[in-house]
Amino acid sequence: SAVISQKPSRDICQRGTSLTIQCQVDSQVTMMFWYRQQPGQSLTLIATANQGSEATYESGFVIDKFPISRPNLTFSTLTVSNMSPEDSSIYLCSVEAAGDNEQFFGPGTRLTVL
Amino acid sequence: GENVEQHPSTLSVQEGDSAVIKCTYSDSASNYFPWYKQELGKGPQLIIDIRSNVGEKKDQRIAVTLNKTAKHFSLHITETQPEDSAVYFCAASFGHFLSKLTFGTGTRLQVTL
Numbered sequence: 001s002a003v004i005s006q007k008p009s010r011d012i013c014q015r016g017t018s019l020t021i022q023c024q025v026d027s028q029v030t031m032m033f034w035y036r037q038q039p040g041q042s043l044t045l046i047a048t049a050n051q052g053s054e055a056t057y058e059s060g061f062v063i064d065k066f067p068i069s070r071p072n073l074t075f076s077t078l079t080v081s082n083m084s085p086e087d088s089s090i091y092l093c094s095v096e097a098a099g100d101n102e103q104f105f106g107p108g109t110r111l112t113v114l
Numbered sequence: 115g116e117n118v119e120q121h122p123s124t125l126s127v128q129e130g131d132s133a134v135i136k137c138t139y140s141d142s143a144s145n146y147f148p149w150y151k152q153e154l155g156k157g158p159q160l161i162i163d164i165r166s167n168v169g170e171k172k173d174q175r176i177a178v179t180l181n182k183t184a185k186h187f188s189l190h191i192t193e194t195q196p197e198d199s200a201v202y203f204c205a206a207s208f209g210h211f212l213s214k215l216t217f218g219t220g221t222r223l224q225v226t227l
Contacts, residue, residue, distance in 0.1 A: 042217045042218065042219050044217075045214060045215070092158070101165075101207060102148070103160070105159070105160075107157045
């Protein structure tokens with residue numbers, strides 16, 4: 001399976017600010033995804049990060065709030081913009097390496113917004 | 115869209131006993147069903163998965179069964195150990211390239227000594 005790293009691992013931010021989370025994979029992957037996991041909850045897909053084109057967002061998530069970049073096949077960023085305490089969550093990137101549906105997750109970024 | 119229900123939300127078993135977690139899904143077109151284990155402070159770890167063309171899959175102490183007719187699938191852990199304590203998530207997806215996973219609500223498994 002691919003080795004996935006995320007930066008930062010955790011952060012505490014003030015409301016109204018923005019945070020960019022990085023996801024790096026040790027090999028080229030076909031698909032990259034961003035999820036949100038609110039405290040004690042399940043995982044919700046935010047968007048699919050498309051290489052070289054705009055991300056595909058799920059219902060309830062918009063580009064202005066969660067801009068995503070994917071400049072190549074091993075790297076993606078998620079920005080959480082104009083943060084409020086409701087954005088306090090774990091943000092996870094995942095990858096599908098071989099087109100076989102198996103998704104592997106990074107360690108997550110634990111965000112607290114004060 | 116797909117909806118996945120998972121039960122129970124918490125499960126406590128004694129070490130050495132078996133644990134069973136059940137999930138149901140709504141979209142009959144779903145054809146891929148993974149299970150993830152999430153330990154505290156870590157990302158979810160894929161532990162086993164099953165595709166719709168088989169009814170059961172085993173990997174050492176872990177097994178998954180799938181009933182397509184009833185649209186449910188289950189995780190079975192035998193001879194549980196304290197290190198099995200974690201939150202377990204089931205998920206379902208359809209398609210090959212658009213691998214959008216829909217997750218269940220999670221089961222917190224506690225293995226007691």
